[in-house]
Amino acid sequence: MKFALIAHDNKKPEMVAFVMRRLRFFNLENVKIVATGTTGKMIRDAGIEKVETVQSGPMGGDAEIAAMVSRGEITAVIFFRDPLGKHPHEVDVSMLMRLCDVHNVPLATNHTAGEILLEHYQNQIKP
């Protein structure tokens, strides 16, 4: 399974804490991670070296992940959005969310939804 992890700037500390609490799960061999540029760097610094990165969000990273969703490469997207901020690449973010719906890929856009979603996949992996 492959998870896309993305966080807007104000939500990056939350994403790092989220990942740190699940280091064991994210470090499992059959769990893959792709992240937008800056989010990915922070996740790597937090102890997950295998994270694959695409461009930073404003430079096209959300669009790259949207393409992966369209190709059926992503199990679920966890995207901690900042609903109070303005983002120059809002159209890319909308496209990513739309394509998750088109392809029926689970999308968690806040911390609580992310917890619930990961719980599901953690239970799938348990023997």
Ligand SMILES: O=C(CO)COP(=O)(O)O
């Ligand atoms: O902007 C983003 C999501 O829309 C996140 O991109 P970064 O992880 O590169 O900051």
